Amino acid sequence: MSGVVSRSVRAALCLSAASAAAISSNAALAQDSAPAPQEQYRLETIIVTATRREEGLQDVPVAVTAVSGDVLAQSNFREVTDLQYLAPNVTFSSTNPVSNGGGYQIRGVGTQTYDSGVEQTVGLVVDGVVIGTSRDPGATGFSDVERVEVLRGPQGTLFGKNSSAGVIQIVTKDPKLQDLSGDLSLSYGEREEQIARGNLNLPIGETAAFRVSGYYQAQDGAIPYLRRDGDIGDRENSGVRAKLLWWATDRLSVLLSGEHQEGFARDAHTIESLGTSALFNSQFASFDVRPGHGVYKSYQDGDWTADTSVDAGSLKLEYQIGDHTLTSISAYREVQTTQLSDIDAAPVNIFNNSDGGVDNSQFTQEVRLTSPTDRRFEYVIGAYYFDTDLSGWASQVGNYYGLFGRPVVLGGGRRDQTGSNQSIAGFGQIGFDFTDTLKLIAGLRYTHDEVEGKMVISPLPYPAVPLGVLLPYDGKVSxxxxxxxxxxxxxxxxxxxxxxTYATGYKGPAIDGTGGIAREIEPETVKSYEAGMKSTLLDGRMTLNAALYWSDFEDFQAQTLDLNVSPPAFALSNAGLMRSRGVELESTVRVTPGFDVSAAVTYNDAKFEDYSAACYAGQPVSGVVGQGCYVDPVSGLQVANYEGEELPNAPEWTYLLRGAYTHSIGSEYAFDASVNWSWRSEAQATIADPRARIEDYGILNANLGFGKDNGAWRIGVYARNLLDEHFYAPYASGTLNPGGYYRIMSPDAFRTVGVNVTAKF
Structure with a gap:
């Protein structure tokens, strides 16, 4: 494997060197003889805020990909999770319908846990506000989005503790002064897909403006039940956001924002069982169906549904102090979820469904001072406060679902849980120009965390199932x-x-209650080394960017199937050492005016280097301590050495290719077409178990449109997953499946073709 990495590194270095030479040569020739090309042949400058200040993407010393809101809207992408089809080295994995705010992985690294109280390794930031729980979707619907930035690698200095693998930053559109405008987009597609988005910008005098945006999207499921009528996988989301901008003086701007979101999802598409519960596959026989690849039907008898509600507000103040900018962002978010779980995932109702709910409230405050960018010495300094409270309940006959994790079998009862997380931080980053061509970048962040959790059981008069004992818990970690x-x-x-660059990152401690047993999880830290190149070629018609990286994680918070608890359940634990290393290449070319082609290829090698945890179900016992699966001489439990094993959902290779073409027809009309293809190599769904393997797959999306050249109206046709490529999401484990997994289908694994109409004024 090291040979593959070495060859990839050498290839990237050679490419970088050749590009550098070509760029220097091109620059010299341009000065001597070549005339400047027409502006329409040049790629537009993309502005990002990856360093907490506005800079051109090609000038930022960070591996970052920016996706415009126009690309997202035209492609009819609906969720933040769709970024995995547009940004390199980004994947998404979740089997839980309420966790669309989590499950992201960058460079193969992410938090895969069912515990809503555990922080994410990939930070999600919306309009400068950190999203603190995986149950918060952040910006479902991609309504009125200016751009999305994907920052790869540790970003803890400027973005905080829950960004040790990277950050996904969503920037929505602000009100515009003295501009009356609006737009409306309606889409209808297969399986009754309905998408509506609307935005309105209203000027208020000369110093204020109001902007409101809303969306609605729904689609029926694609996977039929075998045991009853209907399909599963249906979703419905809606939301509204309002912003008021007021320039109180020529130095002070006030931006007040508020939003409300609601969502419903029906998941848990059980297709096939693996391991000890494979006996359920026999249930297919009565329907003349053989389980396995190519069969996309579900035999489960119940539902796994979730309802989510989000209310949020923020106040952003910007004050010009001389040539410096003082920024304050105060934000409050409240997320409520209720969930019904067919936790046995079986074809018969052996255990009644579990129902429960979680309320999460979050307050954040950030203040930072930013110096001007046209100085030899520049800086950003700031302070940050984060406070979140969680409360949850669950009641069930025969089984249980709790705030902190997946179901656990108990006698009937009710469980009440509370948790809190407080964090205080101070940070700063400087830039110093040694010369006109060489610049130093340095920054530090101090963070103090305090996490509390409580779990209390109130038994009800139902017969107990003697599969485990859950004790009350009241603890604190800092x-x-x-x-x-x-x-x-x-x-x-x-x-x-x-x-x-050399960067370190940090993810705070946690209290994990997955499987009904409270576990205090140590903080996760990372040391990362990166070398990169950003170049502009062909007189501005092409960009070519490359990055080499190596990240070493210590006490990485990993999830495994714990067979040493009763019943076995996925649980969070600390891996000793883990590393992620690889190469990233990105390029965009303007072939002709109106025709752009973008491509990216990434190689990522993410593996555990020191990690001992429970053996996977059915793993042969080696009998040799420290090798494979063995019996620990101290605890007497079965333990496996996972050194060298892949991280879950971390494909080695990913490819992205996108082409976008626009052609004017006469003086008033225009035709546009775009194609987007993404491919990823096979990956492990869970640690080590060869049965839980996700095959390689590619997704093709396409769009065609015709309308007014000025964008006043457009009629289009879109296709997501045009080739109808079916693929499995990472597998899940249910109450009756303690030694195996259930194959789960993603809603993206089925083709959707539809029509779209857009109007603007």
Missing amino acids: DENVSGRVGLQYQPNSDLMLYV
């Missing part, structure tokens, strides 16, 4: 950390930038 970044940025000319 920690502090200093993380940072240091690097050099070299820019010999305006078309080439090289950088090297």
Whole structure:
């Protein structure tokens, strides 16, 4: 494997060197003889805020991909999870219908846990506000989005503790002064897909403006039940966001925002059983169906549904102090979820469904001072406060679902749980120009965390199932950390930038209650090394960016199937050491005016280097301590050495290719077409178990449109997963499946073709 990495590294270095030489040569020739091309041949400058200040994407010494809101809307992408089809080295994995705010992985690294109280490894930030729980969808519907930025690698210095693998930053559109405008988009597709989005910008005098946006989207399921009528996989989401911008003075701007979202999802598409519960596959026989690849029907008798409600508000103040900018963002978010779970995932109702709910309230406050960018010395300094409270309940006959994790079999009863997480941080980052071409970048962040959790059981008069004991828990964990970044940025000319960085990241401690047993989880830390190149070629018609990275994680918070509890359940634990290393290449070319082609290829090698946990079900016992699956001489439990095993849902190779074409017809009309293809190699669904393997697959999306050249109206046809490529999401484990898994289908695994009409004024 090291040979593959070495060859990839050498290839990338050679490509970088060749590109640098070509850029320098092109720059010299351009100065001597070549005339400047027409502006329409140049790629537009993309502005990002990856360093908490506005900069051109090609000038930022960070591996970042930016996706415009226009691309998202035209492609009819609906969720943040669709970014995995547009941004390199990004994947999404979740079998829980309420966890669309979590499950993201960057460079193969992410938090795969069913515990809503555990922080994410990939930070989700919406309009400068950190989303603190996986149950918060953040920005479902992609309504009125300006752009989405995907920052790869640790971003803890400027974005905080829950970004040790990277950050997904969503920027929605702000009100515009003295501009009366609006747009409406309606889509209808297969399986009764309905999408409506609308935005309205209203000026209020000369110093204020109001903007409101809303969306509604729904689609029926694609997987038929075998045991009853109907399909599963249906979803319905809606939301509204309002913003009021007021320039109180020529130095002070006030931005007040509020939003409400509601969502419903029906998941848990059990297709086939693996392991000890494979006996359920026999249930297919009565329907003349043989389980396995190519069969996309569900035999479960119940539902796994979730209802989510989000209310949020924020106040952003920006004040110009001389040539500096003082920014304050105060935000409050409240998320409520209720869930009904067919936790046995069986074809018969052996255990009644579990019902429960979680309420999460979050308050954040950030203040930062930003210096101007046209100085030799620039800086950003700030302070951050985060406070979240969780409360949850669950009641069930024969089984249980709790706030902190997946179902656990108990006698009937009710469980009440509460939790809190408080964090205080101070941070700063500087940039210093040694020369006109060489720049130093350095930053630090201090964080103090305090996490509390309580679990209480109130038994009800139902017969108990003697499969485990859950004791009340009342505990607290705390920690502090200093993380940072240091690097050099070299820019010999305006078309080439090289950088090297060393960064550390941090993910705070946690209390995990998966499987009904409270576990205190140690903080996760990372040390990351990265070298990158950003270049502009062909007189502005092409960009070529590359990055080499190596990240070492310590006490990585990993999830495994714990067979040493009764009943066995997925649980969070600390892996000793884990590393992620690889190569990323991205390029965009303007072939002709109106025709752009983008491509990306990534190689990622993410593996455990020191990790001992419970053996997977059916794993042969080696009899040798420290090798494979063995009996620990101290605890007497079966333990496996997972050194060298892949991280779940971390494909080695990913490819992305996108082409977008626009052609004017006469002086008033235009035709547009775009194609997007993404492919990923096979990956492990759970740690080590060869039965839980996700095969490689590729997804093709396409769009065609015709309308007014000025965008006043457009009629289009869209297709998501045009080739109808079926694939499995990572597998799940149910109450009656303690030694195996259930194959789960993603809603994206089925083709959707539809029509779209858009009007603007």
